[in-house]
Amino acid sequence: MSYPAAVRLFEVGARDGLQNEKQEVPTAIKVELIERLVEAGVTAIETGSFVSPKWVPQMADTDKVMAEITRKSGVVYSVLTPNMTGYEMARASGATEIEVFSGASEAFSQKNINCTIDESLDRFAPVMEAAKQDGIPVRASVSCALGSPFKGEVILPAKVADVSKKLYDMGCYEVSIADTIGVGTPFKTREVLEAVANVIPLEVMGVHFHDTYGQALANLSAALQMGIARLDSSVAGLGGCPYAPGATGNVATEDVVYMLNGMGIETGIDLNKLVETAWFISGFLGRKPVSRVANAMKAKL
Numbered sequence: 001m002s003y004p005a006a007v008r009l010f011e012v013g014a015r016d017g018l019q020n021e022k023q024e025v026p027t028a029i030k031v032e033l034i035e036r037l038v039e040a041g042v043t044a045i046e047t048g049s050f051v052s053p054k055w056v057p058q059m060a061d062t063d064k065v066m067a068e069i070t071r072k073s074g075v076v077y078s079v080l081t082p083n084m085t086g087y088e089m090a091r092a093s094g095a096t097e098i099e100v101f102s103g104a105s106e107a108f109s110q111k112n113i114n115c116t117i118d119e120s121l122d123r124f125a126p127v128m129e130a131a132k133q134d135g136i137p138v139r140a141s142v143s144c145a146l147g148s149p150f151k152g153e154v155i156l157p158a159k160v161a162d163v164s165k166k167l168y169d170m171g172c173y174e175v176s177i178a179d180t181i182g183v184g185t186p187f188k189t190r191e192v193l194e195a196v197a198n199v200i201p202l203e204v205m206g207v208h209f210h211d212t213y214g215q216a217l218a219n220l221s222a223a224l225q226m227g228i229a230r231l232d233s234s235v236a237g238l239g240g241c242p243y244a245p246g247a248t249g250n251v252a253t254e255d256v257v258y259m260l261n262g263m264g265i266e267t268g269i270d271l272n273k274l275v276e277t278a279w280f281i282s283g284f285l286g287r288k289p290v291s292r293v294a295n296a297m298k299a300k301l
């Protein structure tokens, strides 16, 4: 066991968190959410996505969000981009990092980005080239690594490893292994992560767990035990993918920070401010945060 002494938390609440919301979230609320998260100590944040507004209307104002946020030096403002159209928009918006996304499920790839896994990688090739020329770092996400949302489709660890290696070889500085529908359990998680760690360096691997079956913290712990130090999480446990039936929220950032604080693993995040932010966005959405920690700490705020 080699737990990391510190981790990089990548906050996905403003993108993964809000992309699946039924109600419209005004730009001003997104901007306040991002600024509050940064104020709480978040240093890497996904602010939105430059994808087709017909496919994900909730993210159609990402350019406005990027224009309106007050940026803090040293903070990574990242956006999701599926192709060159998205890349051009990301660059124009001043994104300091972009994220490309593929997956280990052919069915999900078709539903989510309307192409095969191989075609998605082909689309990323010019994006990688342009980003390299522009000096913009690129992270990657590999969806459905622990299970497919579509009945009958089996995801093999070797497939996850294969896609991860291709993305790493293309120049992605981080490859985040995503349990899109939150079905993983710790031993299975470890098996998949080990398959990936056989083909790319452990240092570049990240994890992105949804908490659909309540396994996310346990899976996170399995990843930490391996020494993985790049973790995605979402304030208030917001999240879900419109093209992955059954996908619910990401592991809540408050729960992750509370656990890491207890383990003596450094995050740089002020838990009180984070919990206040969880209640801020949940209040706007008209519900309580799903995070256990946000609820437990409310009385102390």
Ligand SMILES: CC(C)(COP(=O)([O-])OP(=O)([O-])OC[C@H]1O[C@@H](n2cnc3c(N)ncnc32)[C@H](O)[C@@H]1OP(=O)([O-])[O-])[C@@H](O)C(=O)NCCC(=O)NCCSC(=O)C[C@@](C)(O)CC(=O)[O-]
Binding pocket: 016, 019, 049, 050, 051, 052, 053, 055, 056, 080, 081, 082, 083, 084, 085, 086, 087, 101, 112, 113, 114, 141, 142, 143, 144, 178, 179, 180, 208, 240, 241, 242, 243
């Ligand atoms: C990839 C496409 C665009 C293909 O969609 P398509 O229809 O096959 O693409 P197209 O090239 O034929 O373009 C169709 C229209 O979209 C426009 N277009 C084309 N590209 C862009 C762009 N980048 N930004 C804005 N507009 C764009 C393009 O200009 C055109 O406009 P029209 O002529 O009809 O007016 C579409 O399928 C799409 O946008 N999909 C995104 C779906 C998405 O965002 N899903 C959620 C994110 S993934 C996720 O949440 C998982 C993750 C990362 O969190 C990890 C995990 O948990 O698994």
